[in-house]
Amino acid sequence: MNSILTIPNILTFMRMGLIPVFVSLVYYGYSKWALAVFLIAGVSDGIDGFLARKFKQESELGTIIDPIADKLLMTVAFIILTLPNVLPPTRHLPIPFWVTASVIGRDVLIITIAGAINIITGFRGFKPSFWGKVSTLVQVIGISLVMLAAVSGYSIFLPTTYFIIVLLVVISGVHYVFQVASLMKEEQASPSEDA
8 A cells, every 4th residue: 555655656646636627727718727737737747756766666556657647648738729719819829730649649659569569579668768758848848838828828939849849759759669679679688698
């Protein structure tokens, strides 16, 4: 029980609980509150990882639910902010469909590849990549900027934001495929080295 109710895991559960709050606030037009809730959720992601490492509270549950919470938050945020007539009428809003499609498409591709590899080979040594973490961070910043534009009406920076998000989605997706291939080679090589 103690390995479940750690502070990092509680923060992760809180982040998951904030997802419907964020969506409801956006949907009903409370953009300022939605921005505040999203920032709290985004900051909690960094804090829970820091606390887990600092106080040695890393757990198997945490390694599973933390990325799930991240993906749920980002996927739901991109979907709701792509829908027409949800955000206040502002230039470059809502988020273009091609941006959201690329973000979700990359995640679907990675999950499909990982699932297929696991079923065929039994390989389970999947690890988050550096570029994947950078891409997620940029997406969090991007959603924050979108909400800021909805609140302030100033949105001239959004086209560049969209371009950077998609660029990092592509880079991280390609890098992940090569990283998995490298990890599989290492795992295949290690038994022969021990023999």
